[in-house]
Amino acid sequence: MAYNTNTYFVLFLPAAMILYQLTPKKYRFMSLLAASIAFFMIISRQLIYWALITTAITYFGGICIEDIFGKAKLQISDAKAKGIEIDKKGIKKAAEKKASHVVKLAIVGVVAILAGLKYTNFTIEIINSVFKSSDLHALKILVPIGISFYSMQAIGYLLDVYWKRIEAERNILKLLLFMIFFPTLMEGPICRWTDVNEQLFEGKPITGDSFVQGFIRIVWGLFKRMLIADRLNTAVNIFYKPTNSYNGLMMFIAMLATTIQLYMEFSGTIDIVIGSARIFNIKLPENFRQPFFAKSAAEFWRRWHISLGTWFKNYIFYPVSTSHIMKKWNKFGRKHAGKYVTTVVTSAIALFPVWMLNGLWHGPKVPYIMYGVYYFVILLLEVMLEPAGEKFWNSLRFDINGKFVSAFRMVRTWVIILVGEVLFRAETLGQFATMMKNMFRGPWDGGFFAGRILEVGLDIGDFAVVLLGMFVVFAVDVRLEKNPEMFENIPKLPTARRWVIYYALIMSIVIFGAYGVGYQPADLIYAGF
Amino acid sequence: MKKTAKNILFFVILALLLVLPGTMMTSKFMERNHLANGKNGVHAKLACEHKNSLDVIVIGDSESYTSVSPMQIWKDYGFTTYAAGQPGAKLTESKSVLRTALKNQKPKVVMLETNNLFRFEAKKNETQDFISRKIYKSLPLLKEHNVWKSPFMELRGKTFKGFSISTKVKPYKGGDYMVRTSKRMKIEQTNIDTLHDIEEMCRENGAQLVLYSAPSPKNYNYKKHNALVALSKKEGLKYVDLNMKLDELNIDWSKDTRDKGDHLNCSGAEKTTAYIGKYLVKNFNLGFTQDRTTALRWDKLLNNYDKRFDKAKFKVEENKNNKEVAFLSKLKDFYK
Incomplete structure (x- = not known):
């Protein structure tokens, strides 16, 4: 159940919203946690135990570090109260050393799980290619969703506790929610504890404003994905098919399509993510800021x-x-x-x-x-x-x-x-090298003017929509560059203007979106990392 | 209160925008206004065919509607065929086309072009599929949202019962592609399951299912042939592999393909259709249609088809000798 599927919008998100709203304020974070666990398990089933283990390591690591520093502080203040002369520096240094051992151990634990699950087969592959006599077999390893994202958050949390930037969380359920909060689970953004901790646990109700703010952001994300990314997906897959070869201008177009598709897919998904969280009155940090400027x-x-x-x-x-x-x-x-x-x-x-x-x-x-x-x-x-x-x-x-x-x-x-x-x-370095070389291989147009451009799974109508969609995204990016709060300000516009924006966005997705028969939505590329 | 009323008004307008255009989008409206195009268009077109007027329905991907010309079969043998293939169709999509066809038709034979048996199709998420179906049913605008492409598609020219006359020539120069081997290509279980569903649908409707493979060096080889022979034996189905009959068909790869051996053009399709027509008459109880109104309609269309086809054959010869085609004429050809 990716963020761009109808299951997410029609079933999951509304169910999570109802559950959240019906829960008393104090326990609302529990309903977010329940939704996040459900989201995790729908995708990765029982592999959630890896997330639980990482959370446990992070939780106990954080508390242990804080306790070490706390004890040292207490020792110094006790001695001061009793007027006893002690080696303050020595105590601090010893605590520092002990805490550094704990933080290193905890990070090693988190990284070991990440590396074990994600990189074991890659290591086997390298060993086999370096030592020709080696014949290690690849292992069947299932990687839980979002592991790269929540592991980074765990390491950041541990280091922040160690550097005394934050206090360790004493409620393991709250820490678990921080790690696997469902909107950020698949593609980030990678949050710091201070980015979200208060908002996640505050239990602010969903309001008309938060719903509209979230909704408009989600619709904008869908616009980028469904008009441009999902449409270009067909062409990009053809460009990178190992049996296909393009040169000259066609290769340059392949390069452009790759970059635009990746930007629209990733930033569009992040818009959906930020919008989903915004509905629950949680403002996630931005992950894109007009990168092509x-x-x-x-x-x-x-x-x-x-x-x-x-x-x-x-x-x-x-x-x-x-x-x-x-x-x-x-x-x-x-x-x-x-x-x-x-x-x-x-x-x-x-x-x-x-x-x-x-x-x-x-x-x-x-x-x-x-x-x-x-x-x-x-x-x-x-x-x-x-x-x-x-x-x-x-x-x-x-x-x-x-x-x-x-x-x-x-x-x-x-x-x-x-x-x-x-x-x-590119799938391999060889493919990358060939593609780069082919760009400078004749004929210069690579068959573009002989109609090869119409053989990449898109017709003239599709290209027209992609170009128009890009123009709209460019115009919005220009506005965002000057006014980063643009999306937050839309609901403050006069009704007529606001409604035109809403209807235009919704109807353009409904009519020009690349969905249904003949289209394959682009996978969430970053969800694979 | 005012805010609530405003919110309600917003959703009412949105609902009208989503629902109203959909109420107009009936199959007849789509067909009459030339909006039934693209992959989805075949559903509306089939729904508009007169009840029980089709004897043979051909399903599959683009290999199917580029290898069978229903008008030629009508001209030669007098029974009605519809080329109901879709570009890049997966087997489940072909199944869905057949379902649409069987609502209105009682064909004697269903021919499945086999290329999409080798097309990978991920197992569908049932919940996702169920929601999509419900949405499409209540909001036809979403199902038919690609109608805006019709002006572009319409330029591609008329189709004759699903078959469009292609005059493009891009020769295949790869030599013999059916090199004998005992190896067998794997057919995914999900596709075999879908084939079983298609067989069941045919059985229930009294139609006989025939598998056939259109000539295509790009899509077929001996490994696939072996797999399909084994599958047809196992399923008790008739199977015709036209890739094994290239000499008999007299396929000339320097002029019979429009895209280097991926699909046939009208010259190639004329040859395969002649064979398929003969095969159908020989193996099934198919003869001249007795329904006078159907015959009159098809004869009228045949007139138009014949005129175009004669010109097209001349164009194929011309294109064969034209190696360099400028962008504009190519584009024109693509849309004609």
């Missing part, structure tokens, strides 16, 4: 899959770049190698684990890992070439923040994104 790859990752980027920034990049050893290097580097070299080396060391893990997180596939490597190289190059770039534009007397340079940088970023998404979508 980015002027660099670094900025793109601050606008695309924001929650993943933020997680890596908070829990990998910052800890690495502010670690003791890096501080030492910074000091040494600035003195002996200069600011530029120090910045580049620091960035390289901090970015490397981020992008290797980012690639691996997406799944046990070589192209995913190379996708991580690709962005590591691109981001490092951006750091390295930034001063040269500034010099270059200055020498041409262009304003670096002016329209021309911004447009140039935006187009350059699109090229980076387009190539990256083909790598991301």
